Amino acid sequence: MPALPQAQYEDEIASLRSTISELRGTILEQAREKDRSEAVAVLVQRLQAANQHLVLATFDARDLQATAEAAHLRQIEFLSMLAHELRNPLQPMAMASDLLAGHAGLHPNIARVHAVYSRQIAHMERLVDDLLDASRVASGKITLQLAPVLLRNVIDNAVETSQPGIDKRYQRLQVRLPSTPLTIQGDLIRLAQVFSNLLINASKFTQEYGHIDVTAERVGDTVEVTVSDDGAGIAAELQPFVFDLFTQGYRSLERAQGGLGIGLSLVRSITQLHGGSARVVSEGSGKGSSFIITLPLSPSLEATHDSSAAASMSPTLPCNILLIEDNIDANDVMTMLLAADGHTVTSCFDGPSGLRAGLNHAFDVVLCDIGLPGMDGFQVVSAMRAALDAPYPCFIATTGYNTAGQMDRASEAGFDHYLVKPLSLVLLTRIIGTHATQLRDPPSRQRDAATALRPKKY
Numbered sequence: 001m002p003a004l005p006q007a008q009y010e011d012e013i014a015s016l017r018s019t020i021s022e023l024r025g026t027i028l029e030q031a032r033e034k035d036r037s038e039a040v041a042v043l044v045q046r047l048q049a050a051n052q053h054l055v056l057a058t059f060d061a062r063d064l065q066a067t068a069e070a071a072h073l074r075q076i077e078f079l080s081m082l083a084h085e086l087r088n089p090l091q092p093m094a095m096a097s098d099l100l101a102g103h104a105g106l107h108p109n110i111a112r113v114h115a116v117y118s119r120q121i122a123h124m125e126r127l128v129d130d131l132l133d134a135s136r137v138a139s140g141k142i143t144l145q146l147a148p149v150l151l152r153n154v155i156d157n158a159v160e161t162s163q164p165g166i167d168k169r170y171q172r173l174q175v176r177l178p179s180t181p182l183t184i185q186g187d188l189i190r191l192a193q194v195f196s197n198l199l200i201n202a203s204k205f206t207q208e209y210g211h212i213d214v215t216a217e218r219v220g221d222t223v224e225v226t227v228s229d230d231g232a233g234i235a236a237e238l239q240p241f242v243f244d245l246f247t248q249g250y251r252s253l254e255r256a257q258g259g260l261g262i263g264l265s266l267v268r269s270i271t272q273l274h275g276g277s278a279r280v281v282s283e284g285s286g287k288g289s290s291f292i293i294t295l296p297l298s299p300s301l302e303a304t305h306d307s308s309a310a311a312s313m314s315p316t317l318p319c320n321i322l323l324i325e326d327n328i329d330a331n332d333v334m335t336m337l338l339a340a341d342g343h344t345v346t347s348c349f350d351g352p353s354g355l356r357a358g359l360n361h362a363f364d365v366v367l368c369d370i371g372l373p374g375m376d377g378f379q380v381v382s383a384m385r386a387a388l389d390a391p392y393p394c395f396i397a398t399t400g401y402n403t404a405g406q407m408d409r410a411s412e413a414g415f416d417h418y419l420v421k422p423l424s425l426v427l428l429t430r431i432i433g434t435h436a437t438q439l440r441d442p443p444s445r446q447r448d449a450a451t452a453l454r455p456k457k458y
Contacts, residue, residue: 086128087400091423092333092334094121095337095425096333097121099333099337100113119168122164125422142269142273144187145187147185148185149187149188151225152177152181154186154191155177155225157189158198158199161199161200162200165200166199166212169208169209169210171206171209172209172211172212173199173212175215178216180218183297184295184296184298186274186298193270194266194293195214197264198267198291202227202291206229206230206232207231214226215228224292225292226292227291228290229288229289229290231288231289232285232286234285235284239280239282271293271295274295276294277294278291278292317433317436318342318343319344319365319436320343321343321346321367322345322346322358322361322365322393323347323348323367324366324372324377325348325367325398326350328349334367337425343432350373351372354372354375354380355380355384358384358388363393364393366393368396368397368398369399370397370406377397377399377410377413377415381415385414396416396419397415398423399418399421406418
């Protein structure tokens, strides 16, 4: 073959080199694409693994939430059941204390025993109520009955509740309020609970013959109420946590101060529900403390009067009362108390016998426990309303359960009043007395069971 010309040979070489260079570039690009694909594949695998972990974590979180909610529900149910079980024995004890009060003049020791008995029962009632209120706060179920109330009425109610403990420790309580009436839009009972908790707390942690002061000052559209003492004080490291649930400072082995660490938590929660705030000031251990409650003032000038002011009542007209209570002690003592007021009492100890008595005889008042053997109180009263003709007796529920659900069931069953154990004898006497007065005006009592009013809760 003839040899290629030099120029043509060089062109062929250059073309081959260009082709080789292009092929090398393609190979390198494909290699880079492969590396990128492999990197993407690794990232995809990691993302899939992360998604799997996220799904598992989500299910775990849901399981934990469900477990926590179930535990919280069990706690609320336990506290409700505990309160019910504690209130049942408290009921005959409280009534026995009321009965004992009527015989205090027979012997000096009877008056002393009655005073001790009544104080300890009141203390147990507060502990039970605090336990229930703590569960309500945790579940957001505390409700307020708002109305214009005078600050002075609130403080008077709180002082009345806490005064026995203060007197027992020979402490001096001084209350200084503005001469101008101050009105708050609030729940009288709950606000009184705030300041009675503060006063009881101040008394617990103040030495005998110590001093407790309650002062109030208007600050713009708010009022600042300060409860101060010269007692044990609060250590600096504890002050940020004193309003937390179950927080307790140091207590000696004899537990002289007692308590569950709930009172101050309720103080803050109830105050905040009223649009106010609570804070504490103390220079440290042994230097006393001051709790400052700030509440918004109401523009309304019409305040409701203290309900306890209506304690003075005219003598109650005798009534024919059906008492259905399975606790033998509570039944016996209640029968004695009602009979002492001039009423005729028929006692039953279970649901079926109570229903038979209610259908076979005419009664003015039916005082019925909720938890009964055979038939519960809801069934008994519902059956009575269905079988009887108007005018109906006054149906009063007595129960250790203090929950909205129970009260709704009582309303559906046809109860007129809902009393939580241990019953207030003064309140029960007032209800019976009001009903006895209405007996003089039969038309005013005419009503159909289907339109029965919601029972009043106490």
